[in-house]
Amino acid sequence: MSVESLPVLKPNDFASDQDVRWCPGCGDYAILAQMKKVLPDLGVPRENIVFISGIGCSSRFPYYMNTYGMHSIHGRAPAVATGLKTVRPDLQVWVITGDGDGLSIGGNHLMHAIRRNMDLNIILFNNRIYGLTKGQYSPTSLLGAKTKSTPMGAIDNPLNPLSIVIGAEGTFVARTIDTNLKHMGAVLKRAAEHSGTSFVEVYQNCNVFNDGAWDYAKDRDTKEDTTLELEHGKPMIFGKNRDKGIRLNGMDPEVVQLGKGITEDDLLFHDERAPEPSLAYLLTRMRHQDGFPEPIGVFRAIESPRYDELINDQIEQAKASKGPGDLEKLFTSGDTWVVE
Amino acid sequence: MSVESLPVLKPNDFASDQDVRWCPGCGDYAILAQMKKVLPDLGVPRENIVFISGIGCSSRFPYYMNTYGMHSIHGRAPAVATGLKTVRPDLQVWVITGDGDGLSIGGNHLMHAIRRNMDLNIILFNNRIYGLTKGQYSPTSLLGAKTKSTPMGAIDNPLNPLSIVIGAEGTFVARTIDTNLKHMGAVLKRAAEHSGTSFVEVYQNCNVFNDGAWDYAKDRDTKEDTTLELEHGKPMIFGKNRDKGIRLNGMDPEVVQLGKGITEDDLLFHDERAPEPSLAYLLTRMRHQDGFPEPIGVFRAIESPRYDELINDQIEQAKASKGPGDLEKLFTSGDTWVVE
Amino acid sequence: MSTVTEKPTQQLEEATVRFCGDSGDGMQLAGTQFTNTSALAGNDVATFPDFPAEIRAPRGTKAGVSGFQIHFSSHDIYTPGDTVDALVAMNPAALITNLGDLRDGGILICNESAFDKKGLAQAGYATSPLEDGSLEKKFKLHKVDMTKLTRTAVDGLGLSQKEADRCRNFFAMGLVFWLYDRSLDPTMRFIEDKFGKKPEVAEANRRALTAGYNYGETVEAINTQYHVGKAELPPGTYRNIMGNTALAWGLVAAAHLSGRRLFLGAYPITPASDILHELAKHKHFDVLTFQAEDEIAAVTATIGASFAGEMAVTASSGPGIALKGEALGLAVMTELPMIVINVQRGGPSTGLPTKTEQADLFQAMYGRNGECPMPVIAAASPADCFDVAQEAWRIAVEHMLPVFLLTDGYIANGSEPWRLPEVASLKPTKVKYAEPLANGDGSNGETFLPYERNERLSRPWARPGTPTLMHRVGGLEKQDITGNVSYDPANHQHMIETRAKKVELIADNIPPQKVDGPESGDLLVVSWGGPYGACATAVHAAQAAGKAVAHCHLRYLNPFPKNLEQVLRSYKRVLVAELNCGQLRSILRDKFLLDAAGLNKVQGKPFQVGEILERINTELAS
Amino acid sequence: MSTVTEKPTQQLEEATVRFCGDSGDGMQLAGTQFTNTSALAGNDVATFPDFPAEIRAPRGTKAGVSGFQIHFSSHDIYTPGDTVDALVAMNPAALITNLGDLRDGGILICNESAFDKKGLAQAGYATSPLEDGSLEKKFKLHKVDMTKLTRTAVDGLGLSQKEADRCRNFFAMGLVFWLYDRSLDPTMRFIEDKFGKKPEVAEANRRALTAGYNYGETVEAINTQYHVGKAELPPGTYRNIMGNTALAWGLVAAAHLSGRRLFLGAYPITPASDILHELAKHKHFDVLTFQAEDEIAAVTATIGASFAGEMAVTASSGPGIALKGEALGLAVMTELPMIVINVQRGGPSTGLPTKTEQADLFQAMYGRNGECPMPVIAAASPADCFDVAQEAWRIAVEHMLPVFLLTDGYIANGSEPWRLPEVASLKPTKVKYAEPLANGDGSNGETFLPYERNERLSRPWARPGTPTLMHRVGGLEKQDITGNVSYDPANHQHMIETRAKKVELIADNIPPQKVDGPESGDLLVVSWGGPYGACATAVHAAQAAGKAVAHCHLRYLNPFPKNLEQVLRSYKRVLVAELNCGQLRSILRDKFLLDAAGLNKVQGKPFQVGEILERINTELAS
Numbered sequence A, B: 001m002s003v004e005s006l007p008v009l010k011p012n013d014f015a016s017d018q019d020v021r022w023c024p025g026c027g028d029y030a031i032l033a034q035m036k037k038v039l040p041d042l043g044v045p046r047e048n049i050v051f052i053s054g055i056g057c058s059s060r061f062p063y064y065m066n067t068y069g070m071h072s073i074h075g076r077a078p079a080v081a082t083g084l085k086t087v088r089p090d091l092q093v094w095v096i097t098g099d100g101d102g103l104s105i106g107g108n109h110l111m112h113a114i115r116r117n118m119d120l121n122i123i124l125f126n127n128r129i130y131g132l133t134k135g136q137y138s139p140t141s142l143l144g145a146k147t148k149s150t151p152m153g154a155i156d157n158p159l160n161p162l163s164i165v166i167g168a169e170g171t172f173v174a175r176t177i178d179t180n181l182k183h184m185g186a187v188l189k190r191a192a193e194h195s196g197t198s199f200v201e202v203y204q205n206c207n208v209f210n211d212g213a214w215d216y217a218k219d220r221d222t223k224e225d226t227t228l229e230l231e232h233g234k235p236m237i238f239g240k241n242r243d244k245g246i247r248l249n250g251m252d253p254e255v256v257q258l259g260k261g262i263t264e265d266d267l268l269f270h271d272e273r274a275p276e277p278s279l280a281y282l283l284t285r286m287r288h289q290d291g292f293p294e295p296i297g298v299f300r301a302i303e304s305p306r307y308d309e310l311i312n313d314q315i316e317q318a319k320a321s322k323g324p325g326d327l328e329k330l331f332t333s334g335d336t337w338v339v340e
Numbered sequence C, D: 001m002s003t004v005t006e007k008p009t010q011q012l013e014e015a016t017v018r019f020c021g022d023s024g025d026g027m028q029l030a031g032t033q034f035t036n037t038s039a040l041a042g043n044d045v046a047t048f049p050d051f052p053a054e055i056r057a058p059r060g061t062k063a064g065v066s067g068f069q070i071h072f073s074s075h076d077i078y079t080p081g082d083t084v085d086a087l088v089a090m091n092p093a094a095l096i097t098n099l100g101d102l103r104d105g106g107i108l109i110c111n112e113s114a115f116d117k118k119g120l121a122q123a124g125y126a127t128s129p130l131e132d133g134s135l136e137k138k139f140k141l142h143k144v145d146m147t148k149l150t151r152t153a154v155d156g157l158g159l160s161q162k163e164a165d166r167c168r169n170f171f172a173m174g175l176v177f178w179l180y181d182r183s184l185d186p187t188m189r190f191i192e193d194k195f196g197k198k199p200e201v202a203e204a205n206r207r208a209l210t211a212g213y214n215y216g217e218t219v220e221a222i223n224t225q226y227h228v229g230k231a232e233l234p235p236g237t238y239r240n241i242m243g244n245t246a247l248a249w250g251l252v253a254a255a256h257l258s259g260r261r262l263f264l265g266a267y268p269i270t271p272a273s274d275i276l277h278e279l280a281k282h283k284h285f286d287v288l289t290f291q292a293e294d295e296i297a298a299v300t301a302t303i304g305a306s307f308a309g310e311m312a313v314t315a316s317s318g319p320g321i322a323l324k325g326e327a328l329g330l331a332v333m334t335e336l337p338m339i340v341i342n343v344q345r346g347g348p349s350t351g352l353p354t355k356t357e358q359a360d361l362f363q364a365m366y367g368r369n370g371e372c373p374m375p376v377i378a379a380a381s382p383a384d385c386f387d388v389a390q391e392a393w394r395i396a397v398e399h400m401l402p403v404f405l406l407t408d409g410y411i412a413n414g415s416e417p418w419r420l421p422e423v424a425s426l427k428p429t430k431v432k433y434a435e436p437l438a439n440g441d442g443s444n445g446e447t448f449l450p451y452e453r454n455e456r457l458s459r460p461w462a463r464p465g466t467p468t469l470m471h472r473v474g475g476l477e478k479q480d481i482t483g484n485v486s487y488d489p490a491n492h493q494h495m496i497e498t499r500a501k502k503v504e505l506i507a508d509n510i511p512p513q514k515v516d517g518p519e520s521g522d523l524l525v526v527s528w529g530g531p532y533g534a535c536a537t538a539v540h541a542a543q544a545a546g547k548a549v550a551h552c553h554l555r556y557l558n559p560f561p562k563n564l565e566q567v568l569r570s571y572k573r574v575l576v577a578e579l580n581c582g583q584l585r586s587i588l589r590d591k592f593l594l595d596a597a598g599l600n601k602v603q604g605k606p607f608q609v610g611e612i613l614e615r616i617n618t619e620l621a622s
């Protein structure tokens, strides 16, 4: 099949023949729909796309995509994807994970995938709960969260997924929200296009076990005050009337009211391409409290060498310097003797 | 034995009867010696101290301490220590780990220990190599490092232990150097005294498989230019002549020459107690390159609730509200019936 | 509530009822209420809840069907019943997937309103089975428009239609309660407890329940009421208990009686999670539950807690246990007491997470590197979990080693009446820590020897904080007595043998194997774990039919009771019934060179009594 | 170099030499050089390097002793020898720990200068054994002041004393080379290769080597030279090869011949790390080595690479394999081809990391949750690793499943001469991917069926990137043929049976079991893995003594060759020799109800020929 004759695919061409089995009303549906919408735009044939997941409600995702896929085991999707992408850099590889799958049992694989910066797209559905196992707290559940396993409230400080990823020097780090379809679509597209490991946290509602976890960031009435849409090169402005901004005071961000002597130029300008991750880290620290908004969008997007490219480069270099592998040569290397 | 009669212990009282079995010249010896020196000052009886380690050269440490100890399995020391400290908050618990043990196989346990902020003292011996297994690269080995497993050079971006720990919001984060005995002693002491998880990275020389990894930071001639000793509330000054400083330019640190119009007041002042970890994070990013020094000392030291306290508080609360456990009551709770 | 009915009441020895419907229909609740009520009425009961896969399937699909079966009786019973006397189907998908288990002539109650076009299509029915006359031929069919009737009953309470429909299960319960002459009181109390804070919901449920009951009383088509009398149970106070709850309580009791804190290191996994949930409720018993970041952290934290001197337990299911293998080696090497619970589920890999199976026995016996023996015991029934938990702790402490405790999804989620033990009658396991040395710490030559052994070959448990006993343990081979690291070949051989012998010596400290039935004969049915009840029932039936058959149910799988070989050899044939491909059978063959036959099934389901009885008969005939 | 010696030369059939000293003394290098030289001289050779624990012990201590034993011969040999004819001890600690293996009358060469007060104390000698006359009674003792002699030899090259002393092992080599009439040429070449860039070091080593040689030639006390003639080996080109290297090369060859990339997912662990090191050198063969963050990542990345359609391998040792158990369930469920290598070491837990053992057979067979069968094969010797690696790949591809390949520390680090195969004679394993569908992707009704099976029950391997074959796999139970998730009870039973049957069918695709010796008789010695050589030698000896004994060495452990039962039943007795507590024996007993006896040893050491021979004799006598 020649490139020209590639058929133009529609979202539905990416639907597998399996019934989608999430609870009615689950935020996962919106993410699935958006993924199917984004993929045709990328122009990658379905057979060159692979979805790898772990275990969790979110991790059923690959079953619903008409691509290659593996619903692997709990927490290990980044590692499965690493093996796959190492030997087959030609494939577009997505990793679908949850806050439990990706940050609890799978936290280490995630961290190492990030540092290797292979060309993977990791999408973490954060619903601040274990959905599939019916409602235990997760590493992103808030302090005090009462769940099946914490009847008196959770006592471990939650992990901030993006802080962890920036800690491991992620080259593409973003956040979006299940109900914010347009934003999600744009973020997923950029994640796919980024060369290197893309990490996207999606605020996802589990309406059965943790309903409303993200309402503050989704509610029409509040979302413009509780979130800040990051745009590269733009000042950080938010609020229903776009009259609030983020200013830096030493190392501390502060919320300021625009006007009254404060202009856009006083504000912090977003630089997703800053070589050092310190700004991105600082942005991950901004949570919906004390009047701060939570940033959504792309926190960081820089180019950096990729493990999958480098390892294959070494293969080519080795071939160039030693010639392609030759068993005869291999066997006779070093000391041999002949018996006649 | 009454408290008053507690004998004053000497470093040697902390030596077990086992021969120390590291290669001659290994940096581990200095850390061991310093630990034995620090412990008597803390006034904790030997029987109330426990050392837990994983596997690695560094992890043989507990065998050499006349305290309780466990040389557990590869990567799991933070988890072993978590169980121990949860049920026995009265014990002083140290975790000894290496760059492979703590950041490769054990990275996730480390991250979760940090977020729980139990009162553990985690000491990571970073020699940028796998010592015990004889010389493979580790997660802290530099790009391009030629080791047994990377004959053409390592291609994964190294992890920065302190960045990772700050990413997980560590409450006590510090760095010291095996040969800098006084500094190491002070840092270990502060780590022990901190309430919450203390994390200390020790630059440790493996003279057999990665000799000289830290020479730039240890060498008499260079160390004052290549390292920066952090002191709370003090401006960041370094250099043999103490004439260089770190200044903040927006979010970017820069090295400046003191004098010529630049005074101490223009410099960045260290604040280990900053509630937000952004400054500490930024400091972890400073590596020995482009004229920057690497900070040593305490990056961050804040108070925060501890899992070991909180879980035991919940126990007390539960007892207060329900009364102490009573099996009779438990069995008869809910619907019962009598057969006569 | 006590009603006088005009309709005739038929006395039954026993009956089996199954509620089934969509996962959202509240069938588990209905089943639990019926169970408790029957138990309170003095019946012996056994239950089998059958969940769909962990995740919710779309409403109305076959994948989303949830069922709960209750067997209740006026005599001793051990299983939830092979076939069903009365089936309540809340929708077509539930009907089609459950009908096969309804006995000919059984009662079939269908929620008529769910049999609309969409519902029928989702179940794969071309035409409505309620309309084509097919069901009436075989069963006593009652079509009840529960949706409408429930909505009417709760009318005026200001509930949304969705909320109103959520009361349907109470209507269904009410109807079945009438059918089997059950009191509504326990469920009324439950409603008050559970929904007391939402008075309109409580009232709606009460009304739906009553409406269902009255419907049975009133409607002509339902013309007989049934009554199952009290069972003759040993006197005492009873409650109904699920396996996971009983296990949790057994652990609490063991810790409490030992005067130790109880530490549970666990990571959620079906069907073991409820142990974590249950224990988390009992903090006032000094129970510390630690939800770890993964199973490896769970088990290694457990090792840490054991080293600390407390009662330490880890609980998981197959895939999670697989992850613990390496750490269990450390537990064996350090010879520390702890309990490792595997609530088995369908495997391999993620397998069938919500289904039952017994295929992790090999894993418990052999799933570690090196020669790494561990004792293994298994619970036979929900209530037995309470005893087995304490027994595991006794063995762990008295022999200083980690103990595997196996249950399975069937036991864990099933329930049965449990006679409350007298607290005073429970036997505490005494924990004796090593005593500080008089002239300790080497200064006077006396040193603590952490691997010194007693007659059971068990080593001292030295609690950190005890002066003079400072010592180090670890995963490298230990020199016997001193506990120092040792590479000495002879010592390695000695330690390998010692660890094996230590497990073997447990056989001196457990009761001899008993059989149920004649002490010798034509056939011995051997079982372990969940199949206990089905095997007991089948063997009793065969005995009643005059067959020389006995039943040998093993609680102790490693080591075996000392008399086991002799027991096995007392019968012409041995049949091992297990829900796997013959794992216990393999072990018996290896150990005793005994040509035992296997009755095996791996379908995610428990044995039916009939399957076992049939096989007993073929074995005896051949 | 060819020297004419004045001293008499005694012809020997075979000899065994051991170099021992501190870990820092370069004994492994000395041993390797002597081995290569002997092999080049046409001997058959077998070696046994014996490392101390992974970490370096303090210089001069017993814990730090490192040894290397070489058995060389003018006839076929299979083991490094039970006892030693010549022992070189570089210090007192080496002497005291190794002397027990020197045969009466053997040659003992001691580095006199190391027998100072400190050295003697560290070894626990009260007085110097070199001085008290005790050694001379039993052995031909040669005290050589190697330190001084070496320093003199390298004088003038500007080396520090430390550097000079590092050449001592070359002096020792030179002396032993003279003793056994070996050429210095290969070692001279080695020195040039290795130290060429540091000319003064190269020169120093050359001088030390020559000095040692000349010392032998000159010193009167050493009055005989020995010569072991060429062995009659099949004609061909030979090299000496270590097990781990042979394994790595076998993998490279298999991938190359299949035209696939080779992916190794590994995490360093003794004694498997060398496979990673070796493969990392062969990138020009399209070999991609991935040092993962842990063993779980290593195996799951391997699963990913297999799903990607390439040759995928993971390698570890016991504790690492324990961590892979859960993921291997996924490999079994997804029915993807891959190789799982376990280079076994002493267990349980961390155990004895540098010592050999065969105690992970149970783990390979049973160490996963659920019914999770995997084929298991094992290598018999260093060179056999080359063949077994290819065989594992053949089975994996032809049967579409993960294959366990077991070796052990003894094989992995031991070496033997290997006749280079003709590349053209190697049999490529053909990889056939599923073909794209003509009318694929459902649009025309044709859909890809990832779990459709061929006559071997193996499913198609569909390479991502192939149009129309998009499909999803995973760890939940699969519906046969379609590969969709299925909770159907009958399908689960069917799939459990299918996966078991699939492994059983491999028996049709492997050679029947052969025995070495008579086809029936009094005793059959059964072995697997590393004990091959010792068993072969012992059985040959017994046969030579006229005993009706045969040897049955198993490469295929699951499934067994089809004729195995018949083979076993052809002898009056069966003795299973293994370095564990009887794991293969248990499996044979279970499978065949065969009362096999066991010869077992768990000391971190290989069998000695004598141990086996002795047991053969007792078996025959009783």
Ligand SMILES: Cc1ncc(C[n+]2csc(CCOP(=O)(O)OP(=O)(O)O)c2C)c(N)n1
Pocket (backbone or CB within 6 Å): A055, A056, A057, A058, A059, A074, A097, A098, A099, A100, A101, A102, A125, A127, A129, A130, A131, A132, A133, A138, C267, C268, C269, C270, C295, C319, C320, C323, C350, D326
């Ligand atoms: C080894 C293992 N441990 C535990 C489980 C049980 N388990 C399945 S999913 C899950 C957590 C799911 O949480 P998350 O990743 O947040 O996904 P969600 O269901 O919320 O989308 C757990 C604990 C498992 N399948 N395997």
Ligand SMILES: Cc1ncc(C[n+]2csc(CCOP(=O)(O)OP(=O)(O)O)c2C)c(N)n1
Pocket (backbone or CB within 6 Å): B055, B056, B057, B058, B059, B074, B097, B098, B099, B100, B101, B102, B125, B127, B129, B130, B131, B132, B133, B138, C326, D267, D268, D269, D270, D295, D319, D320, D323, D350
């Ligand atoms: C499960 C497991 N995998 C691998 C190993 C082998 N191993 C032992 S220590 C080690 C790495 C040690 O590196 P590091 O933690 O940096 O310690 P160092 O020796 O450098 O002090 C490895 C891979 C092991 N013992 N257990």
Ligand code: SF4
Pocket (backbone or CB within 6 Å): A021, A022, A023, A025, A026, A027, A028, A057, A058, A127, A131, A132, A205, A206, A207, A208, A209, C055, C056
């Ligand atoms: S349990 Fe929660 S996350 Fe899972 S499918 Fe249901 S709503 Fe979604």
Ligand code: SF4
Pocket (backbone or CB within 6 Å): B021, B022, B023, B025, B026, B027, B028, B057, B058, B127, B131, B132, B205, B206, B207, B208, B209, D055, D056
């Ligand atoms: S190998 Fe390196 S880290 Fe290990 S003991 Fe030797 S010098 Fe120290």
Ligand SMILES: [Mg+2]
Pocket (backbone or CB within 6 Å): A056, A098, A099, A100, A125, A126, A127, A128, A129, A130, A131, A138
């Ligand atoms: Mg979640």
Ligand SMILES: [Mg+2]
Pocket (backbone or CB within 6 Å): B056, B098, B099, B100, B125, B126, B127, B128, B129, B130, B131, B138
């Ligand atoms: Mg290291």
